[in-house]
Amino acid sequence: MSRIWKHNGLSIVAFTLFLLFWGAQSWAGFLDHNDDAREHHQPTVTYGQYLQSGDFWESAGENWESEFLQMAAFVVLTAVLHQRGSAESNKLPDEPGAQEEKQQEEDSVHHPRPDAPGPVRRGGWQLGLYAHSLSTALALLFVLSMTVHALGGTAAYNEERQEHGEEPVTVAQFVTSARFWSQSLENWQSEFLAVGSMVVLTIFLRERHSAESKPVGAPHAETGK
Template identity: 40%
Template sequence: MRVLRDNGLTIVLMLLFGGSITGQWIAGWHVQMEDARRHGETMLSLATYTTSPEFLSSVFENWESEFLQMSAYVVLTAFLFQRGSAESKDPDSPPRDKDLDLQASKPGSPHILRWGPIWRALYDRSLGLALGILFIASFIIHWTQSARVAAQEALAHGGTPLSTLAYLGDPQLWFESFQNWQSEFLSTAVLVVLSIFLRQRESPESKGVAAPHGQTGE
């Protein structure tokens, strides 16, 4: 089917996402039940666990780092280069998006480009902005749900829970964030460098198999 051929990459990635988050959900529920059993606490039902701060915090802790990685990557590759990498623009090539006034009149160009300079300025940065907003939203949910988890643990051990705002300065929150951020930046840098010398046949993330190492860009 044409629809499957034209959208196969998104469909497969979303199926992998669905399977993975379902696995995290069920496995996390079993972990929660085991912890509750060990400490003599109330075990949550699967439905209740779905909206629990433990589950939401773990989900958005990971989403936060992914959206940070992608937003940083999209923005940084707009003006930084790595010669020879398939993930970089060629520093010697002319700007691709100059003369947008002229390009906006071409057939097939997005209609928003013809709505005026303000809309054009928003649209020509819309991918980085959208990913940045998703990062901020994910961080806020991770922060607030982690604060709820920390408050529950403090009360269970006779301590005084921090307010949600105070938890923003807690080392635990930043430990959870930085442990994911560092891995995302490392994996992106490794991809950028490996794409100089290694190939993946027919992948748009790779140069052609016979392309010279010095060729920059796909």
């Protein structure tokens, strides 16, 4: 058990916190949903019914889509753009060691080690796919999360319309509505605010021993990665 914790502690804690906060969010959302129902003299639901409702999946989907959009964009942008001094940026081409690191990466692809990932050792189209597998996976997760948001949001929106005696809308109609894009853009802007803040703050600030920070004694102009 100690070996598992030593090698996987970061992911274990991250996913444990995710489940704890998601569970807390679902319970708070359940209480809020029923409070709103009582105010409008509507029937309340059980916790299990709430977990199957459009309200729950709408809120989950819209948050997940913004997170995966942020990560996918960050992975791609940091591959082609730079920020001098930031711990979140690759070294600029004119910085000491930048060309050596690039050459080492090229060598690791063209002359793979025995323990290199399978697609790298096999080369060809498998290597081509694997070379961009991270951004591809994040983009697919973004699309999946956006689908959850769209389906859950449509269900929640139609529940509201039914209460007011209005006709239901299709998923396509909901996705083109102001409500859908207001929810999405509200989250997207906050994600890129966080990314931009992290990029700039790591130029001047430090966190000892963190992989997201430059060494405490590193000069501000030194790029981290």
